[in-house]
Amino acid sequence: MDIAHFLEILWLARIPILKGLGMTISISLLAICVGTVLGVFVGLALTYGARPLRWIVRIYTDFIRGTPVLVLVLASYYVLGTIGLDLNPFQAGILALAVFCSSHVGEIVRGALQSIPRGQTEAAKAIGLTFPQTFAYVLGPQALRQVLPAWVNTAAEMVKASTLLSIIGVAELLLRTQEIISRSFLSLEFYFFAGFLYFIINYAIERFGRYVERKTAVPS
Amino acid sequence: MINRLRVAAAVAAFAMLPSITAFAQETKSKLDEVLARGHLVLGTGSTNAPWHFKSADDKLQGFDVDMGRIIAKALFNDPEKIEFVNQSSDARIPNITTDKVDLTCQFMTVTGERAQQIAFTIPYYREGVGLMLKADSKYADYAALKGAGSSVTISVLQNVYAESMVHAALPDAKVDQYESVDLIYQALESGRADAAATDQSSLAWYMTQNQGRYKDAGYGWNPQTYACGVKRGDQDWLNFVNTTLHEAMTGVEFDFYAKSFKTWFGKDLTPPQIGFPVEYK
Numbered sequence: 364m365d366i367a368h369f370l371e372i373l374w375l376a377r378i379p380i381l382k383g384l385g386m387t388i389s390i391s392l393l394a395i396c397v398g399t400v401l402g403v404f405v406g407l408a409l410t411y412g413a414r415p416l417r418w419i420v421r422i423y424t425d426f427i428r429g430t431p432v433l434v435l436v437l438a439s440y441y442v443l444g445t446i447g448l449d450l451n452p453f454q455a456g457i458l459a460l461a462v463f464c465s466s467h468v469g470e471i472v473r474g475a476l477q478s479i480p481r482g483q484t485e486a487a488k489a490i491g492l493t494f495p496q497t498f499a500y501v502l503g504p505q506a507l508r509q510v511l512p513a514w515v516n517t518a519a520e521m522v523k524a525s526t527l528l529s530i531i532g533v534a535e536l537l538l539r540t541q542e543i544i545s546r547s548f549l550s551l552e553f554y555f556f557a558g559f560l561y562f563i564i565n566y567a568i569e570r571f572g573r574y575v576e577r578k579t580a581v582p583s
Numbered sequence: 584m585i586n587r588l589r590v591a592a593a594v595a596a597f598a599m600l601p602s603i604t605a606f607a608q609e610t611k612s613k614l615d616e617v618l619a620r621g622h623l624v625l626g627t628g629s630t631n632a633p634w635h636f637k638s639a640d641d642k643l644q645g646f647d648v649d650m651g652r653i654i655a656k657a658l659f660n661d662p663e664k665i666e667f668v669n670q671s672s673d674a675r676i677p678n679i680t681t682d683k684v685d686l687t688c689q690f691m692t693v694t695g696e697r698a699q700q701i702a703f704t705i706p707y708y709r710e711g712v713g714l715m716l717k718a719d720s721k722y723a724d725y726a727a728l729k730g731a732g733s734s735v736t737i738s739v740l741q742n743v744y745a746e747s748m749v750h751a752a753l754p755d756a757k758v759d760q761y762e763s764v765d766l767i768y769q770a771l772e773s774g775r776a777d778a779a780a781t782d783q784s785s786l787a788w789y790m791t792q793n794q795g796r797y798k799d800a801g802y803g804w805n806p807q808t809y810a811c812g813v814k815r816g817d818q819d820w821l822n823f824v825n826t827t828l829h830e831a832m833t834g835v836e837f838d839f840y841a842k843s844f845k846t847w848f849g850k851d852l853t854p855p856q857i858g859f860p861v862e863y864k
Binding site for chain 2 (some may be wrong): 369375376378379382441443444445452529530532534538541542543544545546548549551
């Protein structure tokens with residue numbers, strides 16, 4: 364392995380790599396944000412929804428969680444097109460990842476909410492809080508602490524799943540890396556480098572999760 | 584009751600509406616659609632030199648891309664009027680059948696199975712496996728390699744058929760399989776292998792990139808035909824693409840084709856003979 368040669372090619376390829384990195388980060392961010400917002404509603408519906416709603420959402424989460432992300436990505440790109448919703452690869456990819464993320468976050472939120480003793484909701488009712496107030500002041504903050512570690516895990520999964528969008532032609536970090544390899548023949552070096560960049564992104568997410576955990580910890 | 588029937592009829596009519604309009608559109612060819620749109624939507628990849636890959640300044644290039652440029656030039660008299668749809672090899676056929684692209688040129692091997700799903704154009708390249716030697720190799724060519732029997736080692740890309748593929752040409756050679764293309768070249772460079780066996784187009788590209796360091800053993804086998812693909816059922820569009828490709832290999836656009844061939848495969852083509860058309864020889 365000729366380090367100087369690799370560094371030279373790496374420097375020449377800096378713009379495509381940065382573009383790919385930016386694409387990976389924006390895909391992941393969008394998917395995580397949209398997926399988390401949707402997921403909170405999914406979790407609420409699963410825990411407090413009326414029976415028919417709960418069933419529908421249960422089928423949704425089980426169906427999505429039981430499907431490989433790759434299948435979701437291909438389905439949102441190809442199948443939605445046949446029913447008239449013609450998304451470009453980027454939109455289709457975000458949709459698939461966000462939907463996948465929402466089902467996981469939904470389960471995490473449900474688990475967290477159900478682990479809070481029933482007495483708390485009853486006590487909140489007793490002092491006259493409405494449901495939104497109960498959620499905002501009593502259940503939400505407690506659930507948040509439960510959710511965080513699992514949420515960091517899901518977020519890291521989304522970053523890794525973003526590589527699957529290369530199949531439908533979204534120029535994210537992996538596809539950009541493969542493009543560079545195809546002209547430079549430095550496969551080992553560039554795959555290592557891409558792996559390192561993915562690690563950095565996921566490490567940053569993990570640190571962010573830790574930071575929020577610290578901020579929201581119950582002072583002892 | 585009558586009311587309900589009426590509603591049902593209205594729903595049925597509404598559901599048929601798109602199919603009626605679709606029928607009206609079907610009489611119009613993709614050719615008219617592309618001309619009206621003003622640019623060609625070409626499906627190809629971005630990770631395989633010299634077919635379709637990115638240059639150092641991030642521009643898509645290669646032999647497949649040039650085939651698309653020939654079509655765009657015929658359509659709009661401007662080879663740049665192309666919108667590229669970047670697709671993986673797995674996406675070639677689905678993107679054609681779901682109308683994500685007008686045309687796919689992506690080193691697609693013509694097979695009977697694929698020809699049932701899409702319409703292939705006329706071929707624009709014949710691929711095959713070749714052998715590359717170091718320029719100063721003790722083996723002069725294919726005959727020398729074959730004569731050396733089991734004392735030659737061939738580096739090849741890892742594949743279920745890799746062993747039988749090499750043995751079809753060199754029955755006694757030792758076969759070393761590697762996980763990526765750069766590793767088979769490295770094996771040759773370092774002397775762990777006497778020759779590298781892979782697609783002739785890849786070898787040709789590698790040799791043009793490394794002038795004078797390697798040589799071709801002068802033997803090819805495992806023929807595969809490369810053609811572009813379009814959606815089935817649109818003869819007008821298929822004819823247009825066929826005519827254009829045909830004229831690129833035999834007629835007015837021969838220089839464009841030959842220049843591209845020289846750029847990516849390093850070989851000069853003899854111009855088609857003037858007089859009696861070559862295709863009837």
